[in-house]
Amino acid sequence: MVEKSEVDKLNKADADKVVFHERYPSRRLLDLIANRWTPIVLFCLASGTHHYGQMHRRIPGISKKMLSQVLRKLEADGIIHREVYRVVPPKTEYELTELGRKVYEPVRTLCDWAVENAEVFEQIERNRSAASASR
Amino acid sequence: MVEKSEVDKLNKADADKVVFHERYPSRRLLDLIANRWTPIVLFCLASGTHHYGQMHRRIPGISKKMLSQVLRKLEADGIIHREVYRVVPPKTEYELTELGRKVYEPVRTLCDWAVENAEVFEQIERNRSAASASR
DNA sequence: GATAGTAGTCACCTTTTGGTAACCTGAAAG
DNA sequence: CTTTCAGGTTACCAAAAGGTGACTACTATC
Numbered sequence: 353m354v355e356k357s358e359v360d361k362l363n364k365a366d367a368d369k370v371v372f373h374e375r376y377p378s379r380r381l382l383d384l385i386a387n388r389w390t391p392i393v394l395f396c397l398a399s400g401t402h403h404y405g406q407m408h409r410r411i412p413g414i415s416k417k418m419l420s421q422v423l424r425k426l427e428a429d430g431i432i433h434r435e436v437y438r439v440v441p442p443k444t445e446y447e448l449t450e451l452g453r454k455v456y457e458p459v460r461t462l463c464d465w466a467v468e469n470a471e472v473f474e475q476i477e478r479n480r481s482a483a484s485a486s487r
Numbered sequence: 488m489v490e491k492s493e494v495d496k497l498n499k500a501d502a503d504k505v506v507f508h509e510r511y512p513s514r515r516l517l518d519l520i521a522n523r524w525t526p527i528v529l530f531c532l533a534s535g536t537h538h539y540g541q542m543h544r545r546i547p548g549i550s551k552k553m554l555s556q557v558l559r560k561l562e563a564d565g566i567i568h569r570e571v572y573r574v575v576p577p578k579t580e581y582e583l584t585e586l587g588r589k590v591y592e593p594v595r596t597l598c599d600w601a602v603e604n605a606e607v608f609e610q611i612e613r614n615r616s617a618a619s620a621s622r
Numbered sequence: 623g624a625t626a627g628t629a630g631t632c633a634c635c636t637t638t639t640g641g642t643a644a645c646c647t648g649a650a651a652g
Numbered sequence: 653c654t655t656t657c658a659g660g661t662t663a664c665c666a667a668a669a670g671g672t673g674a675c676t677a678c679t680a681t682c
Binding site for chain 2: 357358359360364368370371372373377378380381382383384386387388389392393399408410411412427428429430431451454455457458460462463464465466467468469470472473475476479480483484
């Protein structure tokens with residue numbers, strides 16, 4: 353039996369609030385991490401400090417623009433720290449702050465669940481094909 | 488001390504794969520649930536079978552179009568079951584399938600984490616204001 | 623004959639997100 | 653004098669996501 357979650361303990365109206373409303377925690381977390389590159393960047397930095405170019409090479413398919421954009425946003429949120437060394441050629445280091453390591457927790461949990469339950473996605477893919485075939 | 492996660496146990500190259508690559512579990516999970524309405528719809532149905540109109544009233548701000556769209560997609564994925572009663576006025580019931588209840592797990596986990604760590608978002612908000620003020 | 627109720631669809635529009643390619647800095651190496 | 657390096661920025665574009673309002677069908681009730 354699965355243990356009762358915090359959210360399930362709430363009454364219906366309160367549960368709706370924390371999940372449905374823009375300003376409540378669940379939506380905020382999703383607004384934060386639910387996009388193409390943020391979880392990947394967090395994951396990358398969770399394994400240690402990186403330079404810009406290192407990340408750009410490690411993350412396949414990311415454009416320089418998106419990498420900058422995501423890094424700047426995370427910096428403004430206080431999730432990563434950016435250290436610029438004024439040398440030539442320039443050097444910049446990025447690392448997770450303490451807050452960043454905190455935010456990384458649910459990302460890692462999500463990844464773990466996905467890896468452990470990979471068969472779920474196989475099933476979904478089969479269902480999807482079956483549905484589109486019978487349309 | 489936080490226990491070591493499945494993902495962290497992998498070597499760097501394998502870890503990169505499961506997170507960075509389109510076809511690997513973590514990205515698939517995000518592609519599935521990381522959008523404006525899917526987690527909310529799952530959460531709503533997790534509390535029991537609903538009619539279309541019930542959901543439309545319970546979820547503030549959702550348009551009929553988006554509700555239909557999300558429901559149809561989840562149905563095609565085999566995450567929810569749609570039962571139409573050909574009566575007048577029409578009646579349609581939606582409920583999570585077993586696969587759906589499985590997929591709801593990480594959503595609930597995410598919500599739980601967010602509720603338990605609400606102060607993280609307060610901190611982020613403060614950082615963000617401070618950053619935009621000093622620009 | 624008008625109105626209400628449920629469960630939608632359709633055409634159209636706006637916003638958000640993401641991608642491409644060119645350009646910049648400044649010193650050093652060929 | 654041109655190229656190289658790191659670490660970006662900028663202008664421009666395309667696609668996806670999401671929202672709006674009108675409209676449908678069918679029956680029952682006012």
